Amino acid sequence: MPVLSCDRYPRSLEQTLSFKDHFSGHAGDYARFRPGYPRSLFQWLSESVNTHDTVWDCGCGNGQASGQLAEYFQNVHATDASAEQIVNACGPGNVRFHTATAENSGLQNDSVDLICVAQALHWFNTQNFYEEAQRVGKQSAILAVWMYGQPKVEGACNEILAKFDELVGPYWPPERSWIDQGYANVRLPGRNIETRSFKMHVGWPLEFLSGYVGSWSATRRYRAATGHDPIPELEARLAQEWGDPRVSRAIIWPLIVLASHLNSDPIS
Secondary structure: OOOEEEEEOOHHHHHHOOOOOOOOOOOHHHHOOOOOOHHHHHHHHHOOOOOEEEEEEOOOOOOOOOHHHOOOEEEEEEEOOOOOHHHOOEEEEEEEEEEOOOOOOOOOOOOEEEEEEEEHHHOOHHHEEEEEEEEEEEEEEEEEEEEOOOOEOOOOHHHHHHHHHHHHHHHHHHHHHHHHOOOOOOOOOOOOEEOOOOOEEEEEEHHHHHHHHHOHHHHHHHHHHHHHOOOHHHHHHHHHHOOOOOEEEEEEEEEEEEEEEEOOOOOO
């Protein structure tokens, strides 16, 4: 089995002051209740690059993608601007976790084969991030970003979750609108790459679904603003459709994946 590593780099005061942290206070729940990405995604990413020396997992959170990238690359630099996310992150021994913003990674010029951004691009200053990515990326480097929206649950649970999202929706940070739009307005630098369709698929008992929804920043902001915890009521409604809460149900998140040859000219 791979040795788990929590190697970390220091954090600068400038990085601390420039980051809007939506994740402190619930990084542990975030790590426990977030679904994993499909292996087929990482196989496709590995096949898309020429060399497999170094990958930058930017906005790595608790390392959901980092550990899987470590199976295909010799070195994984996993960075996140949230110090608490990094504290909760661990991965195989070839992963080093680094508290840094996307716009100031601390990585060397021309040092990275692949740059990945999983469910995080909407939090970045994209223009500054793109410049940083082009700086650290090799001439053949690829940039891949992906996102997922609301989960799809079998049965009438979808309608219940949709109503819950309407309740807490006004409390999402404004950057969340990028997710609602499915990254439709995202334009990556370089030459676009045709991507494939991927899905996250889990089997969860009711406890894990409610824990996942409770980890949303909108849920936490709603709770703080109103003094009301909406999760028990959500669980009660879901339980009417779920049956035995210990029974796992299929939950699916379609992924939207965008990729480009980072330092290549776009096709006119």
